[in-house]
Amino acid sequence: MDDLERELRDLSAWLETPDPPEVVTRVRARLAAPKRRRWRYLVAVVSTALVVAALPPGRAALADAVAGLLRFAGITISTSSPPALPTGSPSPLPAQRPAGFDEAQRAVRFPIRVPAKLGPPEQVLVADPDSTGSHRVATLLYRGGALRLDAFDGRLDPVFFKQAGGPGTQWVQVGEEPAIWIGGPHPVSYVDRDGAVRVESARLAAATLVWQDAGVTYRLEGQLTVAEAVGIAASLT
Structure with a gap:
């Protein structure tokens, strides 16, 4: 979970906090402070929800903590495992x-x-x-x-x-x-x-x-x- 927490702290910098900002402030404080193990799963779930709720749709970046996916601007990035190198000659895009x-x-x-x-x-x-x-x-x-x-x-x-x-x-x-x-x-x-x-x-x-x-x-x-x-x-x- 340490990698996930680090990624969520990075994502929190992009939050555009709505009014009132109390909830976002409390979650950011939790992310910045030393964490007890029992808070880790709660912080991950709440922070991911806040990213989705607080960012406007055109700029939204959604982190999937379970699948290790980052979805951003029509591109999906997998970070859950070392990438497998493609083999053979790639085909062009459809009807390119x-x-x-x-x-x-x-x-x-x-x-x-x-x-x-x-x-x-x-x-x-x-x-x-x-x-x-x-x-x-x-x-x-x-x-x-x-x-x-x-x-x-x-x-x-x-x-x-x-x-x-x-x-x-x-x-x-x-x-x-x-x-x-x-x-x-x-x-x-x-x-x-x-x-x-x-x-x-x-x-x-x-x-x-x-x-x-x-x-x-x-x-x-x-x-x-x-x-x-x-x-x-x-x-x-």
Whole structure:
């Protein structure tokens, strides 16, 4: 439970306390003070409930203490066990295809924004169209594909599933918004519209920053430091 308590203390920093704040204050005091064993389960349950209740829906991050899952902005991250490395060649996202920037913008239902620090992408991809032809994911590629920015509507069901173990996963900020940084290689898979993890899409991802802005989730992946990634994210135009 020590790891869980540490994660819950980190999450408590993102709480936007409603009025009256007495309950939140008491729970934060419990988290900060030395803990007796009999309080551990109570604090875990109450703190998780407060995260769900106090954060607005667009920024909500839900920690599942039992399954070891973190759900944030349309991405599910498993931290319960060491990640299993994918084998074989990963398949692309469903019905993925290249598109011109203007064509890609017409193909998705959210604005495609470009980081000013990177400039125009070398290639744009769209993937997973529905019955109306509206695509679920847009991807901007840079540096020969070694640096990628995925964008999708984070208010929809989960789109990516990640497995991340060790100390490399941490909360950071992009502007005033919370973000998650996964600082090392980790398996990532696509989650289809039925909620099933597409095992054949599993691949080893590089360091990744995940954040949300105006309901759109962004996933920046590449050989970057956390400071570089946050700077790129903050430059979206």
